[in-house]
Amino acid sequence: DAKTTQPTSMDCAEGRAANLPCNHSTISGNEYVYWYRQIHSQGPQYIIHGLKNNETNEMASLIITEDRKSSTLILPHATLRDTAVYYCIVRAASGTYKYIFGTGTRLKVLA
Amino acid sequence: DAGITQSPRHKVTETGTPVTLRCHQTENHRYMYWYRQDPGHGLRLIHYSYGVKDTDKGEVSDGYSVSRSKTEDFLLTLESATSSQTSVYFCAISESEVEEYFGPGTRLTVL
Numbered sequence: 001d002a003k004t005t006q007p008t009s010m011d012c013a014e015g016r017a018a019n020l021p022c023n024h025s026t027i028s029g030n031e032y033v034y035w036y037r038q039i040h041s042q043g044p045q046y047i048i049h050g051l052k053n054n055e056t057n058e059m060a061s062l063i064i065t066e067d068r069k070s071s072t073l074i075l076p077h078a079t080l081r082d083t084a085v086y087y088c089i090v091r092a093a094s095g096t097y098k099y100i101f102g103t104g105t106r107l108k109v110l111a
Numbered sequence: 112d113a114g115i116t117q118s119p120r121h122k123v124t125e126t127g128t129p130v131t132l133r134c135h136q137t138e139n140h141r142y143m144y145w146y147r148q149d150p151g152h153g154l155r156l157i158h159y160s161y162g163v164k165d166t167d168k169g170e171v172s173d174g175y176s177v178s179r180s181k182t183e184d185f186l187l188t189l190e191s192a193t194s195s196q197t198s199v200y201f202c203a204i205s206e207s208e209v210e211e212y213f214g215p216g217t218r219l220t221v222l
Contacts, residue, residue, distance in 0.1 A: 034210075041199070041216065042213075042215065042216070043201050043203070043213025043214055043215055043216055044154065044201070044203075044211075044213050045213070046210035046211065046212070049210070087153065087154075099144075099154075099156065099211065100156065100170070101146070101153045101154035101155070101156075102153050103151065103152065103153040104153055
């Protein structure tokens with residue numbers, strides 16, 4: 001599975017959009033991009049995933065570049081409850097579905 | 112929330128003693144995973160299961176064994192606990208490539 005690179009930490013003002021980047025330059029054609037987040041000491045929570053098209057759900061939007069070597073998770077209106085560690089993961093679409101987590105980006109939403 | 116529980120939630124034990132952590136699910140998902148989380152390392156996969164009695168190693172499997180005798184239970188055993196195995200352990204389940212659901216975690220301290 002391809003590796004990812006994320007900034008260690010980011011700050012965002014409450015109510016503003018939070019844009020979290022991720023580089024995955026060695027991604028393979030059959031690998032999806034997944035985003036999870038972990039709030040405080042809870043278990044990670046699924047946010048969104050995509051292959052090559054941009055995706056949007058009730059939590060966030062995922063923008064994947066045309067060459068698929070990087071992506072951005074967008075939280076459109078960040079709240080204090082969005083303060084968490086955000087993990088970008090790439091994983092094959094088939095097989096045993098196991099994830100390889102990195103250290104993620106620690107997002108702090110400021111009041 | 113997905114029906115996934117972990118027991119015990121907290122455990123303190125001594126070096127050299129055996130420890131078994133239990134993950135129980137009510138979702139009938141095929142795949143189950145054990146991760147450990149340590150400061151500076153994010154989540155690391157220990158072992159995973161892709162069916163009853165079908166298991167495989169993850170990134171950090173040394174010192175751990177697993178068993179899955181029925182769909183709903185996935186046991187993680189530390190045969191002889193060491194201080195380096197002090198960690199927070201998360202179980203996860205999944206049925207497809209879409210997402211994993213994580214349990215609440217078990218905090219293990221080995222003295």
